[in-house]
Amino acid sequence: MTPPTGAAGEGRRPGVVAAAALAQTLLAANALLVLLPIGFMVLSSLKATREIFQRPFALPVVPRWQNYAEVWGAAHFAVYFRNSLIVTVASMALILVTGTLAAYALGRYRFRGNDLIFLFFLSGIMVPIRLAIIPLFIMMRDLRLLDTVWSLILVYAASGLPSAIFILTGFFRTLPPELDNAARIDGAGELGILITVLLPLVRPALAIVTVYNIIPIWNDFFFPLVFIHQDRLKTLPLGLTVFFGEFQTNWALLFAGLTLAAAPVLALYVVMSQQFIKGLTAGAIKG
Amino acid sequence: MAGVAVGTRARSAPRRVPYRIARGLWIAAFLAPALLLFSAFVAYPIMTAMAYSLYRWDGIVRGGWAGTANFRRLFGQYPYSERMLVAFWHNAWTFVLTMIIQNGLGMLFATLLAAGGWGARVYRAIFFMPVVLSLVVVGFLWELFLNPVWGAVNKLLALAGLGALARPWLGDPHTALVTLILVNAWRWVGFPTIVFLAGIQAIPDEYLEAARLDGAGSGAIFRRIVLPLLAPQVNIIVILTFIGAFNWFELPYVMQGVTGEPYHATDVLGLLFYRAAFGAVDTGNPDVGVGSAIAVVMFALILLTSGLGALYLRQREAEA
Numbered sequence: 001m002t003p004p005t006g007a008a009g010e011g012r013r014p015g016v017v018a019a020a021a022l023a024q025t026l027l028a029a030n031a032l033l034v035l036l037p038i039g040f041m042v043l044s045s046l047k048a049t050r051e052i053f054q055r056p057f058a059l060p061v062v063p064r065w066q067n068y069a070e071v072w073g074a075a076h077f078a079v080y081f082r083n084s085l086i087v088t089v090a091s092m093a094l095i096l097v098t099g100t101l102a103a104y105a106l107g108r109y110r111f112r113g114n115d116l117i118f119l120f121f122l123s124g125i126m127v128p129i130r131l132a133i134i135p136l137f138i139m140m141r142d143l144r145l146l147d148t149v150w151s152l153i154l155v156y157a158a159s160g161l162p163s164a165i166f167i168l169t170g171f172f173r174t175l176p177p178e179l180d181n182a183a184r185i186d187g188a189g190e191l192g193i194l195i196t197v198l199l200p201l202v203r204p205a206l207a208i209v210t211v212y213n214i215i216p217i218w219n220d221f222f223f224p225l226v227f228i229h230q231d232r233l234k235t236l237p238l239g240l241t242v243f244f245g246e247f248q249t250n251w252a253l254l255f256a257g258l259t260l261a262a263a264p265v266l267a268l269y270v271v272m273s274q275q276f277i278k279g280l281t282a283g284a285i286k287g
Numbered sequence: 288m289a290g291v292a293v294g295t296r297a298r299s300a301p302r303r304v305p306y307r308i309a310r311g312l313w314i315a316a317f318l319a320p321a322l323l324l325f326s327a328f329v330a331y332p333i334m335t336a337m338a339y340s341l342y343r344w345d346g347i348v349r350g351g352w353a354g355t356a357n358f359r360r361l362f363g364q365y366p367y368s369e370r371m372l373v374a375f376w377h378n379a380w381t382f383v384l385t386m387i388i389q390n391g392l393g394m395l396f397a398t399l400l401a402a403g404g405w406g407a408r409v410y411r412a413i414f415f416m417p418v419v420l421s422l423v424v425v426g427f428l429w430e431l432f433l434n435p436v437w438g439a440v441n442k443l444l445a446l447a448g449l450g451a452l453a454r455p456w457l458g459d460p461h462t463a464l465v466t467l468i469l470v471n472a473w474r475w476v477g478f479p480t481i482v483f484l485a486g487i488q489a490i491p492d493e494y495l496e497a498a499r500l501d502g503a504g505s506g507a508i509f510r511r512i513v514l515p516l517l518a519p520q521v522n523i524i525v526i527l528t529f530i531g532a533f534n535w536f537e538l539p540y541v542m543q544g545v546t547g548e549p550y551h552a553t554d555v556l557g558l559l560f561y562r563a564a565f566g567a568v569d570t571g572n573p574d575v576g577v578g579s580a581i582a583v584v585m586f587a588l589i590l591l592t593s594g595l596g597a598l599y600l601r602q603r604e605a606e607a
Contacts, residue, residue, distance in 0.1 A: 024405060031414070034413050034473075035413060040432075041428055101320060105317035128530065129329055134347075190317075219422065240427065266416070
């Protein structure tokens, strides 16, 4: 095992060089293990099925872009995409608006019950909400929300709130109280202080909350599986299972569908991997 | 929700509504939407989920009080008792193997990356990449790769002259669960890597420098200094891995179906819970009572572990 920090003082002993070479080999091997399956998926998506079976590791003779057109048309992918987008954007908006308001109250005002309410929200942070799927199902049925995007939006928003409020309240508390007082003396109202003075300052925390929630919501499979039955309301992960059932033997289309489903998230990740890494590990890393 | 203003004591400008009351109303208005959402769609359902296990059920219509009957059926009546035990061991095995393989590799990669060699930032970004992918995409992708006849995995083995090792990875009861665990690790390994890496990078250089001057080798430095200082990170990863392992659902569902094929070789508590609630365990109708009892058992397991973990973390922080 190599030393945890650069071994500057140790000179160039052969052992150090060998360790560095071994480290590079292991890291490169794992990078390949991650990238090759993804690359192979894209490669296969541009072949004909027979080509995938007969010459799996060769480049496509002629790239078959029509695979994508076929998937997009035949398999309701456009509908699944639109549903996923609606559900993700709406739940994220609800989390950000209601979470910011609550965190503002908890982080900037002292009042009786403050700690208790904060703890109440916090208690939801580790709770695996899926275990409540039976009462949620019955509740959604009674509210006539089964088979609507609202069933998903409400559950995602509610279960995203604890972490959002935890992160945002912590952030609000670090801002100096003079900010509010000065604005108040200038005649700003309570909501005005939040919007004009504090909101610009908590933007980094809002970004973390967004990344932390948006990927799990976009990727969720469990709640649509239970709540959504009409094909025209299915989100991308659930739609993908329909698609796999329909095209079982047409591997070219399957790979094209997988690539299409993975593309938006992967493209975003390539552009802002640092923000994704920071946001998604926010629960496990402090600071 | 009236109280004493702390940051705002100084102001006394007259208004139509006394400031204290207006302030209380504002606070209530700020809190109300979040409180309503969270109470209605998280807190209340979780509490009722626990309560449901104590009632008789006919389909999804609640009947009379059942006491512990659902639990007694879950633990004592075939097929539930057998399925439950099998699923529990699969979850436990998933936790253990994930700890060893995924988090062991995560620790190795974190240590290598912390050395700051060539391309550390790029590697970091690559390793984390599958974490953003949907488990449905990951599951289907590997299902195609692992296809016994046409899949890339067996073809690669044949190409490498290891054709004898080729097998129906997902169809063989002996390899199915381990294969799922490996696919899961492929998706997740970047996560512990990043968490451990952040922990290692937070260790003050002086500690390592001093140890090195005392002649400690890199193995000793890792065991005596790095690992003990990483205890909080390790603790968090253990908790998250435990929750993940006992909540496991997507990957087994997508790759092995709702019964955990072949022959329940990949059956886990999440699948069993889903079948009891919405499908059927073996033959028969959905059994919401037993389903709720499974949820309570899973909830207790997860709560106990994350509670103990949080307690341990707080204790360490108090010591530090």
